[in-house]
Amino acid sequence: MKTNFSFTFREFSGSLADLGTIIPFVVGVVTVSKMPITPILLWFGIAYLATGIYFKLPMPVQPMKVIGAIAISQSLTQREIVSAGVLIGIFFLIISSTDILEYLEKIIPKCVVRGIQLGLCLVIIIKGGEFILKDLEFGILSGFFFGFCIFLKRDWLFVPIVLFFGIISGIYAHGIPNIALTQIKITPVIPDSNEVISSFSVVFSQIPLTIMNSILALSLLIKDLFKYEVEEKKLARSVGIMNLVSVPFGGIPLCHGAGGLAVHYRFGARTGGSNIMIGLLFVAIAFFATSELLSIILYYGFPPIT
Template identity: 30%
Template structure:
């Protein structure tokens, strides 16, 4: 019997059923033609909120990864924060309009890690790495080679990358909560105090609040069903009517609590605490956008950007920004299956344009998509709202916004990042066979210990091939043992 990967299990919906979008037959931006009216209607539908509070809350789901990386590069490598906010804000709005789901725009993590660990890897090297990475992804997209890559990578390998990335986020989040952080140097400075405006107690309270409101992501909010009262006028009938009133009151209270924008409220609390922790920051704010200039590149910057930036980033971008995002989007949004070609092209164009002007190299990411979905993001309006906020902040405050973010409680950032990581890691729960689980866990272990998604991917593919060869029998040709999937899984 041919070995088959198990069908994927859709991730459970943390919001009420009423905000779950109705599946559409196609979400390919090119599928419905190029008529102006058709494009306008599609953009309008993609940006419609499915839930006002849910979309607002979901917009906060990716800040746990975005703020620490961008802030660290701004303070340590003089990244132009204002330019980065303006360009990534535009990216958010455009991707939200194109895809109609909370498609994230995240900093390229491998390039950021290299910049923070190497003092000679400055802004020119960061930007050349982004341009080269974007160029390769754009070529893979327009030539159709990315679709081939997507088809050849098994589901269990994708799940391994997702599990490793999710656990990496979760471990980093716990570190943010437990220990005081120097974000520009990516170092821990000792145990965090229990009390204070950035203490353990504050982080634990925020974590418990989000758990109470969002739960584990179940569809049912646990609201009690309304019980019809009897028509008797006796004591028993009155008792039943009292029970109905009490149940309706309980149901209403639960509905109000479970519809609160928990992540947004926690983020606003963090902003307020940032001003309280150092009120002098008000005098350091300068209004007006930062100057947008073309970055000057040297031959050395191109060479170093390619060797130390683009080469390590490419495997991560292909796996986590394209392949994993395609798979996760089909899990979270049934009927909205995005092509690897379109995602590869959008990531490529973002960096081929913005990196010339000093905007941080960006990509999509499965972790950001999972985090925004976890907190209620369901439409492109979610990330468009976030993009509009970034655009306004970039135009009004520019780089001076870094003074505010520097005072933002890191423990609260850790809480937001923790939920994004857990949601992404839970995608691997549909590995129902021992062989698939084995491959997934090998990739996860190697990726976490070796701190390299590319190394984990390589080891996972080797193990997968060995397991497939082990199942090869005389009555089964070699061509049938690679991807034993049903057509809808390809």
């Protein structure tokens, strides 16, 4: 496996491929919890940068799906989200220092892990169909561009083209937004004991999915795509550190994911350079995006799930 960093347009295209998962969840959580969005974007950028440099792979960084879904459906507060994220971080940091994950990797049949990968593919297909039906004209146009890119054998161009047209439609509707340096307020959030206790049910719901998808399935997919082995312990440690460092200071619970790696790879990402590019983009948006620019990027580039 090559360990160098590539910074080509193809890598950049692949780096954008998972935004369709990230942005709708972020918008949904921010809408119901009233969390400030700029620290969330900043921590996403830092996590992408750190994991790209450490793993030297297009390592996906995603919101935790179960916690995100519960936060949206039950209108969790930021303090409740922080409680869940910190507990998750502690759990995965602890098991990363044991042999539990290696034991699970041996006793869980590969067909089960493959089934999870297939299930994630089906979820992506279904969610894509829902997005198309919400905006049929734009969905048909996106399908046309995807087919055209495949015809040209440049399918990795699809993501930036569709994102570009989404942002252009936002500019057409609202005009050119102002861009200015913004102040990011990072304030520690400390939940009380009741909020910590109430978050255990959310944590227990998230842990099995994270172990299977973010660690076991992801490790197997890395072997398939890159012929390179990343120890399950390293992935668990990464999940633990990301959450313990970011969540108490304005971030949301983060993980990796086999589906995220699949789409990064499918649309051109092959090295850690893709993580560095998308990480710098997140950091730049966090520092320079005004409310008008954020509205265009978040609501026209991607549909929120609220």
